[in-house]
Amino acid sequence: MSRTIASEIEPKWQAAWEQAGTFRASRSGDKPKYYVLEMFPYPSGRIHMGHVRNYTMGDVIARYKIATGHNVLHPMGWDAFGMPAENAAMASGGHPKDWTYQNIADMRAQMKPLGLSIDWSREFATCDPEYYGQQQALFIDMLAAGLVYRKNAVVNWDPVDMTVLANEQVIDGKGWRSGADVDRRELTQWFFNISAYSEELLTAIDSLDSWPAKVKLMQANWIGRSRGVEISFPLSTPTAGLESLVCYSTRPDTLHGATFMAISPDHPVAKTLAESSADIAAFCLEARKGGTTEEAIEKADKKGFDTGLTVRHPIWPDRQLPVWIANFVLMDYGTGAIYACPSHDQRDLDFAVKFGLPVVNAFNMPGETNVIGKEALVPGKDVTVEYVNHFTGLVRATAYDVIEASIDWLEARGLGKGQVRYRLRDWGLSRQRYWGCPIPVVHCENCGVVPEKKENLPIRLPDDVTFDVPGNPLDRHPTWRNCACPSCGKPARRETDTMDTFVDSSWYYARFTAPHAATPTVMADAEYWMNVDQYIGGIEHAILHLLYSRFFARAMQITGHLPAKAIEPFDALFTQGMVTHEIYMTRDENGRPVYHFPEDVENGALKATGEKVEIIPSAKMSKSKKNVVDPVSIVTTYGADTARWFVLSDSPPERDVEWTASGAEAAAKHLARVLRIAGEVAAMADTGPTAEDTDLLRAMHKTIHEVTQGVESFGFNAAIARLYGFTNTLGRSGAGAAAKRQATMALAQLMAPMTPHLSEEIWAMLGGEGLIAVAPWPKADAAMLIDDTVTLPIQINGKRRSEITVPKDMPAAEVEKLVLADEAVVRALEGGAVKKLIVVPGRIVNVVI
RNA sequence: GCCGGUGUGGCGGAAUGGUAGACGCAGCGGAUUCAAAAUCCGCCGGGGCAACCCCCCGUGAAGGUUCGAGUCCUUUCACCGGCACCA
Numbered sequence: 001m002s003r004t005i006a007s008e009i010e011p012k013w014q015a016a017w018e019q020a021g022t023f024r025a026s027r028s029g030d031k032p033k034y035y036v037l038e039m040f041p042y043p044s045g046r047i048h049m050g051h052v053r054n055y056t057m058g059d060v061i062a063r064y065k066i067a068t069g070h071n072v073l074h075p076m077g078w079d080a081f082g083m084p085a086e087n088a089a090m091a092s093g094g095h096p097k098d099w100t101y102q103n104i105a106d107m108r109a110q111m112k113p114l115g116l117s118i119d120w121s122r123e124f125a126t127c128d129p130e131y132y133g134q135q136q137a138l139f140i141d142m143l144a145a146g147l148v149y150r151k152n153a154v155v156n157w158d159p160v161d162m163t164v165l166a167n168e169q170v171i172d173g174k175g176w177r178s179g180a181d182v183d184r185r186e187l188t189q190w191f192f193n194i195s196a197y198s199e200e201l202l203t204a205i206d207s208l209d210s211w212p213a214k215v216k217l218m219q220a221n222w223i224g225r226s227r228g229v230e231i232s233f234p235l236s237t238p239t240a241g242l243e244s245l246v247c248y249s250t251r252p253d254t255l256h257g258a259t260f261m262a263i264s265p266d267h268p269v270a271k272t273l274a275e276s277s278a279d280i281a282a283f284c285l286e287a288r289k290g291g292t293t294e295e296a297i298e299k300a301d302k303k304g305f306d307t308g309l310t311v312r313h314p315i316w317p318d319r320q321l322p323v324w325i326a327n328f329v330l331m332d333y334g335t336g337a338i339y340a341c342p343s344h345d346q347r348d349l350d351f352a353v354k355f356g357l358p359v360v361n362a363f364n365m366p367g368e369t370n371v372i373g374k375e376a377l378v379p380g381k382d383v384t385v386e387y388v389n390h391f392t393g394l395v396r397a398t399a400y401d402v403i404e405a406s407i408d409w410l411e412a413r414g415l416g417k418g419q420v421r422y423r424l425r426d427w428g429l430s431r432q433r434y435w436g437c438p439i440p441v442v443h444c445e446n447c448g449v450v451p452e453k454k455e456n457l458p459i460r461l462p463d464d465v466t467f468d469v470p471g472n473p474l475d476r477h478p479t480w481r482n483c484a485c486p487s488c489g490k491p492a493r494r495e496t497d498t499m500d501t502f503v504d505s506s507w508y509y510a511r512f513t514a515p516h517a518a519t520p521t522v523m524a525d526a527e528y529w530m531n532v533d534q535y536i537g538g539i540e541h542a543i544l545h546l547l548y549s550r551f552f553a554r555a556m557q558i559t560g561h562l563p564a565k566a567i568e569p570f571d572a573l574f575t576q577g578m579v580t581h582e583i584y585m586t587r588d589e590n591g592r593p594v595y596h597f598p599e600d601v602e603n604g605a606l607k608a609t610g611e612k613v614e615i616i617p618s619a620k621m622s623k624s625k626k627n628v629v630d631p632v633s634i635v636t637t638y639g640a641d642t643a644r645w646f647v648l649s650d651s652p653p654e655r656d657v658e659w660t661a662s663g664a665e666a667a668a669k670h671l672a673r674v675l676r677i678a679g680e681v682a683a684m685a686d687t688g689p690t691a692e693d694t695d696l697l698r699a700m701h702k703t704i705h706e707v708t709q710g711v712e713s714f715g716f717n718a719a720i721a722r723l724y725g726f727t728n729t730l731g732r733s734g735a736g737a738a739a740k741r742q743a744t745m746a747l748a749q750l751m752a753p754m755t756p757h758l759s760e761e762i763w764a765m766l767g768g769e770g771l772i773a774v775a776p777w778p779k780a781d782a783a784m785l786i787d788d789t790v791t792l793p794i795q796i797n798g799k800r801r802s803e804i805t806v807p808k809d810m811p812a813a814e815v816e817k818l819v820l821a822d823e824a825v826v827r828a829l830e831g832g833a834v835k836k837l838i839v840v841p842g843r844i845v846n847v848v849i
Numbered sequence: 850g851c852c853g854g855u856g857u858g859g860c861g862g863a864a865u866g867g868u869a870g871a872c873g874c875a876g877c878g879g880a881u882u883c884a885a886a887a888u889c890c891g892c893c894g895g896g897g898c899a900a901c902c903c904c905c906c907g908u909g910a911a912g913g914u915u916c917g918a919g920u921c922c923u924u925u926c927a928c929c930g931g932c933a934c935c936a
Contacts, residue, residue, distance in 0.1 A: 213853085213854095214853065214854070214930085214931085217852070217853060217931080218852095218853085218930090218931055218932080220852095221851090221852065221853090221931070221932055222931090222932075224932085224935070226935075226936090228936080247936075248935095248936065249936060250935090250936065251936075262936090302934085326934090327934085328934040328936095329934080329936080330934075330935065330936090332935095333935045333936075334935070334936060335936095337936095338936045339936085340936085341936095345936070346850075346934090347934050347936080348936085350934090351934095378850090421935085423932090423933095423935060539930085539931095542931080543931085543932095649861095649872090649873070650861050650862075650873070650874085651861060651862070652862080655855095655861095655862095657861080658860090658861070660860095660861085660874075662874060662875075663861080663873075663874060665874095666873065666874065667873090669887095670873090673888090676888090717861090717862075717863090717872085717873095718862095718863070718864095718871090718872085720872080720873085721862090721863070721871065721872035721873075722871090722872080723872090724871095724872050724873070725871075725872065728872095731889095791868090792868095793867080793868040794868095795867080795868080795916085795917070797916080797917090798867095798915095798916065798917045798918095799917090800867095800868045803868075835916090836916060837916090838867095838916050838917080840867065843867055844867045844868075844917085845867095846867080846916050846917060847916090848916050848917090
């Protein structure tokens with residue numbers, strides 16, 4: 001049966017939708033628009049179960065919205081630039097372009113049998129010149145609007161591959177590909193000034209009502225607003241043209257405990273001192289090393305160098321604090337200099353202990369001499385602290401109030417300046433890579449950096465490149481770099497950096513509204529289709545992709561490419577869980593793990609040899625662990641509807657779902673059963689109504705109500721449970737042919753978003769009009785949702801002891817009488833009195849004795 | 850370290866403060882069959898009872914609010930996720 005569904009029914013209906021243009025979106029009609037979007041895939045060449053789950057969820061929403069009278073836009077594209085294509089080219093000698101487009105063709109062919117309601121006419125890949133040319137236009141507009149700039153930045157440089165590496169590509173200080181020691185090199189790079197929008201991006205989070213709280217929190221933490229104060233400490237000897245060291249502190253209340261200053265090895269003072277001192281130069285070089293990876297930071301020892309300089313404490317002029325260069329002070333946060341208060345900051349304390357610097361407890365009451373041990377004293381912001389604040393005089397307040405009072409006190413005396421700072425940095429977009437969108441600027445000896453003329457766009461990637469030598473092929477291409485200056489016309493050189501691929505995915509949602517336009521967007525289309533009503537994707541994009549997209553929506557508004565209402569591009573966001581699977585493992589003769597594909601294992605043993613396998617609990621499907629199930633083989637074996645039904649059924653969509661062979665089998669069986677029941681109903685002779693008609697129709701209306709609620713609230717697993725229940729009812733019902741036919745057609749409709757092919761088949765079998773894909777969603781009759789009688793549980797002292805069945809509108813007084821006459825109640829009372837009797841109409845009764 | 854989330858049968862998971870365990874998987878029993886597959890029917894948290902009834906216990910742990918708590922509050926444990934030498 002499932003073979004039939006897979007091989008005959010599914011292709012038939014896919015062809016029918018295709019022919020009818022069912023999912024072609026157009027900006028017309030008086031229906032409300034609805035834009036549903038799933039995060040577009042990277043064309044790796046194979047779809048995986050995670051894709052199936054993601055796109056199925058979007059498809060359920062899209063199909064449900066079509067049925068409820070919306071004009072739906074549901075597009076699909078390819079996030080097609082990026083390193084894997086270049087790596088493949090380096091490994092196999094092919095071309096990234098061929099590799100990518102072949103993968104797209106393969107994946108599209110794997111995706112189409114899923115029966116998704118996608119408007120394929122809007123498909124594009126970000127590596128299409130038509131797309132990246134418009135991205136270049138956008139870049140030029142952003143450059144003109146001051147949203148992009150160039151500056152020197154310290155980057156991870158792989159000297160073998162001759163490229164910049166992202167932090168996560170540096171492992172133990174070595175390049176992940178080359179294994180070479182990574183340098184920290186200062187290069188001129190392009191940046192989006194996203195940090196200028198820190199406050200805006202932070203406060204606007206509040207408006208994202210239909211985003212998961214978790215994602216909003218992660219974004220807020222990433223932006224990392226902090227309130228503090230800038231304080232100047234006069235230097236004993238002016239250095240690097242500076243009279244004093246400025247530091248930023250969020251804890252000015254601890255100023256009394258300041259015992260030394262620490263500056264970053266990259267601080268101008270440190271750099272100046274390094275020029276005249278080989279020791280300092282050596283120290284700074286050493287301190288800068290250590291890499292930027294997480295482990296490296298975790299393990300990093302405190303390193304320090306006493307410069308011999310001192311600064312004067314701004315409040316107590318008799319105190320001179322030594323200035324140290326310290327490896328734990330970062331140049332790109334705050335001012336690159338800190339005053340250290342070891343008593344109230346763990347890092348400062350660790351440093352002080354290591355280098356024998358004094359520790360003064362700023363929170364001591366007069367006369368108290370509380371000594372700080374190995375742990376710094378750090379009160380919570382809401383905790384009331386009791387101590388003499390040595391300058392403001394506040395004695396007992398929350399730490400938060402003390403900090404605010406300290407800032408005010410310092411400001412009033414001109415000693416400090418209250419400040420708000422953010423963790424968010426500007427977004428470096430330059431990549432020394434071939435397979436990305438060329439940055440459309442030209443370097444001219446006369447005119448400097450000049451944006452390319454828009455009529456010259458797209459600046460295409462040259463096809464004739466080689467990957468046999470490391471480095472950026474654009475850099476060493478014989479002719480590509482040569483061009484005429486757009487401003488003066490003299491010979492000039494192109495920028496050879498390409499854009500971070502996150503740029504490509506930061507505006508594709510807008511491009512889908514007019515995917516083939518000669519401008520980045522068309523205002524009328526954007527005005528009509530934006531915003532994305534429902535965006536669906538993995539939690540792994542909670543921060544960067546979504547933050548960048550929010551920034552781009554603002555940038556595109558400033559540059560006139562999006563309407564004001566699209567300032568937040570995604571009205572609702574849903575982050576779905578992963579598809580997981582058990583891992584099957586044996587060990588080789590050396591005890592090393594050997595993993596096995598699920599299809600090679602049966603009943604806990606290898607099919608081939610019968611050797612028992614170790615079963616490791618379910619984890620994210622991964623090729624290296626071989627715990628993968630190929631959607632293509634599932635679709636071939638069981639059909640797309642089975643795969644769709646299963647990935648929706650077992651777990652709530654935001655959680656992980658474990659793929660099991662028995663679960664997939666069960667899904668296939670169930671769908672076959674529904675088809676069988678429908679066949680029986682279709683073949684039923686009309687015998688007239690029976691006594692069971694009403695029961696069946698009541699169940700139908702309840703199911704309509706509950707499934708509708710489930711789909712509306714992303715409760716797909718609960719909706720499917722209701723559909724199972726209704727199928728059981730239908731299968732056992734002795735209702736007449738007409739009622740059964742009605743119930744079966746409703747079942748098909750309710751299942752249609754999840755199992756569209758099967759539903760079309762049943763719809764046609766029972767004489768439904770047109771395609772079920774466009775049939776109006778069934779409505780629950782409110783009157784049919786309420787039974788004539790209700791069964792009320794009777795609790796005695798809060799424990800269920802009995803129940804009574806009464807007419808639905810029986811007055812409470814009469815219910816009480818019946819309850820008091822109930823056998824279980826009488827027995828429990830033993831002739832005693834009822835203390836209290838609670839009747840919740842239509843719900844429950846509680847007898848308190 | 851800071852911020853957040855989640856803990857319910859053998860398993861995945863249901864449950865607007867109102868009958869805990871819907872629905873599915875696995876398991877057990879039965880029907881059908883020469884037999885199997887497929888299908889259909891039934892049972893299925895733990896304990897007490899010969900047994901239906903019935904009684905006791907049960908949503909990580911301990912308290913609390915309430916007629917009534919998986920759900921609300923306090924404390925606590927475990928696991929998961931995000932951020933992090935961010936001053």
